[in-house]
Amino acid sequence: MLSVNGLFKNFSGKPALTDVSFHVGRGEIYGLLGHNGAGKSTSLGIILGMVMPDRGDVTIDGISVLKDRSKALRKVGAIFEAPAFYEYLSGWDNLKILMSYSGGFDAESAAEVIDRVGLSKRVHSKVRTYSHGMRQRLALAQALLPEPEVLLLDEPTDGLDPEGIKWFRDFILNLRDERGMTVLFNSHLLAEVELMCDRVAILREGQRVFEGRVSGLQDDTPVFEVDLAPWDLACGLVKSAGGDILSTGKVSLPHTMDPATLVAALVRAGIRVRAFSPVRRSLEDLYMEILNGAPSPN
């Protein structure tokens, strides 16, 4: 549905993107991660035609954004961190103006979407009186009004309270489930990305350094937190079983080994097993490993 192909972009001779490519399938939620200045927003800017790439192209449902931006963006809605509306106008007037750029305003559809995002009571108030959460709801409404098939989210949950973040997440997941919407999610909140996304890409200094499924993060060598005594004797047994000692109290086992078999062997050898629990490898661990070249401290 959304294809980013070999993007290169320099700002004043400094590379912002170097050969960045990814593809987001229909109905998929794709996370774009990276530190500040990694190239996430530049990628999003190019997808929306706000930034011109030096090389490469973006297609949305097969239509090139560079060649026919207006046609390509007909199926796109976007939300930015701290969306800047016209403060001196009401939410309703903002929607009217923004929708006039998308082919026209339909009051009935607008009322329906506003109701859906929970902004009905305040939509006729001036935007300057809105809280951050209400602005994000209005942003969501303006993004959904053209009935998009692709939703681009740039740090949409930044600054929201936990309740707001959960509401937003559930809303987006519902959209995907109900309408099969394709979502590109650009965020610093790794836990959110992990909860929402099917696949993620990590950008570092303008280059894509990782792409993979979120559900596949556990597929590597399983790691366990253990409390074994005596430790030295236990280490010998773990190693002889094909495992590896990562640090005191932390071991990794080969995929093929059943941890229960090892625990039984340890008990039989007279080792006291006080704890033996798998360590879940989070997206944050992976992110830190990739960006820092070392595992994050646990």
Place this chain on the structure above:
Amino acid sequence: MLFFQQLRGELRKLFARPRTWMGYGAFIAMEAVILAVYKLERSQRYMKGMLERNGLEFGTYYSSLTITFTIMLLSMFLLGSIYFALVAGDIVAKENEDGNLRLVFARPISRLRLLLIKYTAVSLYTFSFVFFVGVSGYAMAVAAVGWEGGLFVMEPKMKVFAAYPEWWEGAGRLAMAAGGIGLSMITLSSIAFMFSCFKVKPAAATIITLTILFVDMILQGFPFFKPYESYFVTWRMSAWVFLLEQNISWPKIIESYAFLIGLNISLFTLGWLSFQTRDFKT
């Protein structure tokens, strides 16, 4: 149809800003000041002397139409230039500065169309504002001196001197002149609009525009540039005064407005080229 919907939205934004209404207030205040000066005995004496030296009757030409002409001439020069530069300088640059353009750029609208909408809105606003100044100035003048009387015009810079003793004739000429001022002022707005499309702060667009106009005006006054005065923008912008000449010289007027239209198209194109090739980072 969609263009008009978009244009309506642009005008809605323009008129929703407090600054827009402050401008109306400022012009009315200025009109009141000019009117108060006209009412001073010393001013009346000066005008009487001037009219009588030219064989004209004070009672006929000390009128609401003459006062309206002065109001339009002075307020457009003194306040109009600043105000139109301010509004047109804001139209693109302020939205970029405030981040509104990010939301607009997420829409399937081309940059050229967006600029055309904004330029049309600014032009309509400028043109209609001149009429507002004329109508409000005339209404205040009528309240002060009554509606009757003719129109006396004296503009030494453009060498225009005319007198229309009949009210209907004077009013017609003044309405035509207001249309001319409106067109001339669009050039001022076009300069500010072009700079607004560049990567500058809104205030910079306004200041650069005013600087260009004032430098143009000052240089035009130098004897050295006298033979070249028709190449100066502000001279061309003053062509509306020719609409008040006793015998209208249409070729002279058409030449000036063709010059200004050509200039406006060039300014828009330059602004668009800059806007089209710019990166707008999210």
